Amino acid sequence: MTLPDYRFISAPLWLVTILHLLTLTLHLAAMSCLLGGTLIALWAGVRKQWSAPDAAGLARVLPAATAATVSLGVAPLLFLQLVYPRQVYAATIVSGWFWLAVIGAVIMAYYAFYRTSFQAHRTGQVSLGLLALAALGLLYTSLVYSSVFALAEQPDLLRALYAKDQSGWVWNPALGAYGLRWLHVVLGALTVGGFFVSVLGRKSPAMAATGRAAFVGGMAAAAAMGFLYLVSLDTYLGPYMRTPAMPVLLLALALALAALHLHSRKRFGLSGLCLFLSLLGMVYLRHVLRLVRLRGSFDLAAWRIAPQWSPFLLFLVCFILMLVVLVWMARLFFRSEPDA
Amino acid sequence: MHYPFWDQPIGYGVLMAVIAVFHVFVSHFAIGGGLYLVVNEHLARRDGDTARLAFLEKLSKFFAMVTLVAGALTGVGIWFVIGLLAPAATEALIHNYVWGWATEWTFFVVEIAAAMLYFYGWKRVTAKAHLTLGWIYFVAAWLSLVVINGILTFMLTPGRWLVTGDFWQGFFNPTYWPSLVLRTGVCVMLAGLYALLVASRLAAGDFKARTVRQAAGWAVVGLAVTALAQAWYWKAIPAEVTARALETMPTSVRAIVLSLWLAAALGAVGVALVILAPRRFGTAAALAFMALGMAWFGAFEWSRESLRKPYILTGYMYGNGAEVALTAAYRRDGFLPQITFRTGDDGADLFRHACRSCHTLDGYKALRPGLAGADRAYLLALVQGAHLLRGNMPPFLGTPREAGLIADHLYQRTDHRPLGAIYQVEGLALGRRAYDLRCGKCHAVGTASDKAKSLAGQSAEDLSGMLDMASSLGEGMPAYTGDAAERKALVAYLQTLGQGGKP
Numbered sequence: 060m061t062l063p064d065y066r067f068i069s070a071p072l073w074l075v076t077i078l079h080l081l082t083l084t085l086h087l088a089a090m091s092c093l094l095g096g097t098l099i100a101l102w103a104g105v106r107k108q109w110s111a112p113d114a115a116g117l118a119r120v121l122p123a124a125t126a127a128t129v130s131l132g133v134a135p136l137l138f139l140q141l142v143y144p145r146q147v148y149a150a151t152i153v154s155g156w157f158w159l160a161v162i163g164a165v166i167m168a169y170y171a172f173y174r175t176s177f178q179a180h181r182t183g184q185v186s187l188g189l190l191a192l193a194a195l196g197l198l199y200t201s202l203v204y205s206s207v208f209a210l211a212e213q214p215d216l217l218r219a220l221y222a223k224d225q226s227g228w229v230w231n232p233a234l235g236a237y238g239l240r241w242l243h244v245v246l247g248a249l250t251v252g253g254f255f256v257s258v259l260g261r262k263s264p265a266m267a268a269t270g271r272a273a274f275v276g277g278m279a280a281a282a283a284m285g286f287l288y289l290v291s292l293d294t295y296l297g298p299y300m301r302t303p304a305m306p307v308l309l310l311a312l313a314l315a316l317a318a319l320h321l322h323s324r325k326r327f328g329l330s331g332l333c334l335f336l337s338l339l340g341m342v343y344l345r346h347v348l349r350l351v352r353l354r355g356s357f358d359l360a361a362w363r364i365a366p367q368w369s370p371f372l373l374f375l376v377c378f379i380l381m382l383v384v385l386v387w388m389a390r391l392f393f394r395s396e397p398d399a
Numbered sequence: 400m401h402y403p404f405w406d407q408p409i410g411y412g413v414l415m416a417v418i419a420v421f422h423v424f425v426s427h428f429a430i431g432g433g434l435y436l437v438v439n440e441h442l443a444r445r446d447g448d449t450a451r452l453a454f455l456e457k458l459s460k461f462f463a464m465v466t467l468v469a470g471a472l473t474g475v476g477i478w479f480v481i482g483l484l485a486p487a488a489t490e491a492l493i494h495n496y497v498w499g500w501a502t503e504w505t506f507f508v509v510e511i512a513a514a515m516l517y518f519y520g521w522k523r524v525t526a527k528a529h530l531t532l533g534w535i536y537f538v539a540a541w542l543s544l545v546v547i548n549g550i551l552t553f554m555l556t557p558g559r560w561l562v563t564g565d566f567w568q569g570f571f572n573p574t575y576w577p578s579l580v581l582r583t584g585v586c587v588m589l590a591g592l593y594a595l596l597v598a599s600r601l602a603a604g605d606f607k608a609r610t611v612r613q614a615a616g617w618a619v620v621g622l623a624v625t626a627l628a629q630a631w632y633w634k635a636i637p638a639e640v641t642a643r644a645l646e647t648m649p650t651s652v653r654a655i656v657l658s659l660w661l662a663a664a665l666g667a668v669g670v671a672l673v674i675l676a677p678r679r680f681g682t683a684a685a686l687a688f689m690a691l692g693m694a695w696f697g698a699f700e701w702s703r704e705s706l707r708k709p710y711i712l713t714g715y716m717y718g719n720g721a722e723v724a725l726t727a728a729y730r731r732d733g734f735l736p737q738i739t740f741r742t743g744d745d746g747a748d749l750f751r752h753a754c755r756s757c758h759t760l761d762g763y764k765a766l767r768p769g770l771a772g773a774d775r776a777y778l779l780a781l782v783q784g785a786h787l788l789r790g791n792m793p794p795f796l797g798t799p800r801e802a803g804l805i806a807d808h809l810y811q812r813t814d815h816r817p818l819g820a821i822y823q824v825e826g827l828a829l830g831r832r833a834y835d836l837r838c839g840k841c842h843a844v845g846t847a848s849d850k851a852k853s854l855a856g857q858s859a860e861d862l863s864g865m866l867d868m869a870s871s872l873g874e875g876m877p878a879y880t881g882d883a884a885e886r887k888a889l890v891a892y893l894q895t896l897g898q899g900g901k902p
Contacts, residue, residue, distance in 0.1 A: 062715060062724040063564025065491035069498060078501075123515055124468075128507045129471055133478075134501060138480070140490075141497050148402050148486035149740070155405045155483050162418075162476040169468045203676070217403075221740045225751070226482075309862035368564045370498035381505040384539075385512055388532060392516045395524035 068141065069367040071358060079138035080346060084339045087137050088251060089127040091338075093139055094201065096124065097194045098245075099273050103266075104187045113266045114178035117259060121172040121193075129165065143211065143349075146357065150211035155227025158207055161200050168196030201248075202241055206230065209237035212352040239288040246342070247286050249277035254318070254334055258327050274328015275320065278315055295351050311340030344377045400720060400737035402486040404751040405446075407657030411484045411756055418480050420697055422473035424589065427582060427696075429466035431740050433514075435617060436462065437533030438707035444526050456521045463518040469510060485756070487720040488711040496550050499570060503546040509539040526887065531564050544582055552578045555707050556636060561714050574635045581628035585696060588621025592685075592692045595672075599685035600842040608678045615672035615825040619693070622666050630697070636706065641715070644706050646847040647791045651705035658698035663689050665867035667780030708791035717793035719756040729796035751800050753782075759811060770809060772885075773837055781878030788840045789848065804860040818885055828891025833885040839875075844896065852898030861891045 068075060072126065100117050103109045151158045171193035179185050210217055210231040220229045224281025233325050260266025269320035292299060321330035350359065407414070436459055443451035481489045493500065513536035522528050549570035553560065560569030594614035597644035601607040623670055633641065644651055668688055672680070721729065729737070738748055770778065782802045786794035795802055818832045834874045842850045843899045854862065866886060879886065 060562065060563060063495075064724070067493045068492055069494065069566075110748075126467060126471070126511050126515055129475065130504075130511045133507065135502065137493065137497065137500055140493055144486070144490040144493070145401060148482050148490065151479070152403045152405045152483055152486065155407065159479055159483065162472055163477060166468060166472050169472065170464075173464065173468065220738060221403045222742050225404060226741065227405045227407055269725075300584075312542050322680075367498055370502070370566050374498045374502045375500045377505040379511055384509050384535065388512060388516055388535065388847065391528050391531065392520060392524060395520075395528040397522055398525050 061325050064363075067363040067365040069365060070371055071364060071366065072142070072362065074325070075138055076346070079135055079142070080339065080342050082130070082131065082138065083135035084335065084342045085343065086128065086131040087247075087338055088335060089124060089131050090197075090201075091248035091251030093121065093124040093128050093248075093252075094194070094245070094256040095198045095248040095250065095273065095277070096121065096165075096255050097252075098196060098249060099252050099256050099269060100185070101187060101190050101194055102273075102332045104190065105183060108269055109265050110263070111183050111185070112264045113260055114185040115183050116255065117174075118175045118179040118185045118190075118262075119268070120259065122169070122176050125165075125169050125172050126373040129169075139346070140360070143360070144212040145356070146214070146353065147208075149214075149217055149318055152227065153210065153217060154207050154231065155231045157203050157228075157230060161203050164196040164199045168193040168200075171196070195283075198245070201244055205241035205244060207270060208289070209233065211242065212236075212349055214353075214356045225229050235291060239284060239291055243281055243288055245286040246277050246281035247338075249273050249278075250281050250315075251334065251338070253277050254322065254331065258331070261327070263323075271322070275319065278319065282315075292348075298354065299348060300348050302351065306342050307340050307347075311337045311344070313319060314340065400487070400734060400752055401739045402720075402802055403740040404586060404748075405483050405754065406540075406751060406755065408759060408762055410759045414495055415484060415765045416701075417478055418473055418476045420680070420700065422470070422477050423700060424693055424696065425465055425473060426544075427586045428589040428641060429462075429470045429510075430537070430544055430583075431586030431588070432458075432466065432495045432593055432619065433533065433537035433616075434587065434592055434768070435541050435590035435614075436517075437530060437537055439531060439613075444530070448534060451610075453604075454597070454601070454610065457601075458516050458594065461513055461597070464594075467511060467514055470508075474507075475524050475628060485711055485720065485723070488716055491712060491716060491767045492550060492554075495564075495566065496553070497567065497639045498566075499546055500552055503543050506543040506546065509545055510536060513539060513750075515840040523856035541583070541586075545579065547618070548579050548582060548641070549575055554712055555640075555703065557713055557715060574632055576630050577632035577635050581625050581632055584621045584624030584626075584628055586621070588618050588625060588841040589696075591615060591617030591619070591621055591669075592689045595680070596682070596685040596689055599680050603679045605678070607680065611677060611680045612673055616670050619666060619669040619673060622662060623671065624625060626662055626666075644708070644793060647789055648705055648708065649846045651702050651841060653699045654702040654705065657886050661691060661698060663694035664802075665695055675812055706790075709786065709793035719753055719793055721753075722794055726796055730798070733801045734796070735801060746804040749797065750808045753795060753797065753805060766809065767813055769840075770836075771814040771821050772816070772832070773813060774812075774815060774880050775806055775810045776801060777837065777877055778809050778813075779803060780875075782806055784877065789843050789846065817882055819888075826888060827892055827895065829885065830888035830890070830895075832887040834892050834896075837879065837881060837889065851896040851899075854893050857894070859894060860891050862893045866890070 085352070096117060100121075104114060172188040175186050175189045175193070178189075204324050210220075210233075213236065216231075216233060220232075223229075252273070253270045255270070257274055258268025259271060281343060289296065289299075314333045318330045318333035318337060319325075321333060326362060420771065436455055442448070473869070513532050517529065518537050520532055521605060529684040541772070553569045553572050553576040556573045557569050559565070560572065565645070568734055580865050591614045594617065595611060598607060598610040598614055603609065665688075668691070672688075700767075707713055707718075709717055712826060714723060718720050721734075725737070733860040734749055735741075735745060738752055755768070758766050760767045770781075773781075777801055781788065782795050782805050783799070785792045795805075818836065819825055819829050821830055822829075824832060842848050844851060863886065865872070866879040866889070869876050881889070
């Protein structure tokens, strides 16, 4: 009996790539609101810039932002594992304990957010200690993600590290390959978090000002860090420049600036849309860079494509239904008044 | 074989169990608990029962904390762990079922959003809107089970998929429906157990008695559904799988028997609670009841996982990641060419990929103590006849040279002094040790492969002669390679076994 071969992709690659990039952008948007919002709340708390109700208002939405970040993070990781299993699993195994500890770090952050949220609801005060604990958990998680996924793009280093140590306690030593990238992600989160805080606290001058400052400052710093990261690509820079990356980079930058401009005009909806599209552009750039770094060891075109259309259609219907139900529930929740 | 091997000391089974067992409890509770909340809210609102509404609001807070945080993240945790422990199987599952998982994700997102809105909505939205959110939560959570159940059951009974590779044939496999009913029953049962735990902290009185009776009723109904579905589930598994497990896996069989006893105890206590409806029902009793339920479910899950042995994907991939389809290539070229990540120590690499998925040297399913006293020739025979040993192990599919490398690797790490020197024993005690080492790996006393009866009436000379020709007695029987002192003691012990264990 000939057994089925599992080495195939069950939809055209372009479709999987679109889904991956789109869901990853959604995840990063939620993550950036969460991480950036937390860092900004900590900063404002330490400097006593906000009133207690303002701080409590932000604290109360952080558990929801965590839920959104976690649940939106599942799909992009699934699509990533579908297309790049050899790279992703290998890197996570070599750093196994650090990777697994992400679960503990996020659980810790999640409970810290809930605790802060309940405390804010009960007493009107926000615990900076709990916020700091949550921020630590999130920063650890983002650092591990940067480290592991950078390692996934360095097959030779991966093999060499494994040959020396099989215990799962290997931390990616090539800091140059992901340190700047991680800082870029954190600064990007600060940018999006600044936008989020300024919109959430638009009725509070202090909160809006802090959010705006983080939005503008974060964007400038993230752009500078992104430029440094680009320069640090060294031998990859040339091949990267010869991809469609550059026009997309310029477009993403233009969208980011448009977001700033629209934000200053208080057109938050359009500003948010520009920011999201800019983030989508950055995610695309990341995708192209991965392919450039993997050249010679991995070829996307080598995948056998064997579409499973009926399960895909089921997913598509459920995905659309999910969006409809989410919007409908939000309307139900925010428009409904309690019974007298 | 295309992945590095995570060589951690805890053991794969233990690590998986720690995260999976916790998640399985929480995830089933998340579904049943949602149903419990919304049904009771409906009844309470209909009856204007404010005490019950207050109770449910309190219940929902802990429920949200457990399901939203621990439930959701340990679910992701399982995914992380299977990718670390069994990357090849995870890859195979994702390639076949990515749209199943993606569909499950859409339900997961709705479930999480609805749970949050339900929890925050008690005093914020209308009663009707709140109930609607509750029902959306429950339906999304249950649909998530509907999807994941297809992938989970596929691993044990892939059915026609092995021939056609068709998504739906693998998804709606022979155990899909019984498992779905069984797990739905478990959800209801766990919801009842949890409600009992919360109810146990209420002030003694009529309300408490009513709540205890109702919650115990949920537990009993859930258990009854589960019990019926479990029988159906067992029958849906191909007979050769269950027969093989009953014959070669005494521990798993004991887990099944234990689960039946626990289910009976659970049912009896539940029925007693429904009848007596105590006005006083302490937290300790509720916790004990909860522990009983979890022990039962844990025993069931353990036996289910064991039934799959020697495979991780039945008929398709062995527990150590070796692919059935590549058997000929393994036999011809060996494992080593397939191992992408090498360390320079071929014996260690082969040991990791062939054995370490299940065994550690000193921890879970430890090899070092069990192989103490073995000589290299016997170790080689064990490696080459692994599939014949107790415990439903996968066959070693590599070349004879590779089997030798594993035997060398083990020999260098085990104590090969005579058994008498290792354990400081002699006589029958030494014979028993020799039996455990050289015979019990297959013919454990009291199991289906116990050959004690065939030894009845045989003289010491007969038994010694049998040891001389051991390698010709049956497929995979190794030659006797122990020393003379152990042989003498072993013969004496075999004689006692032939006499029903009486020296």
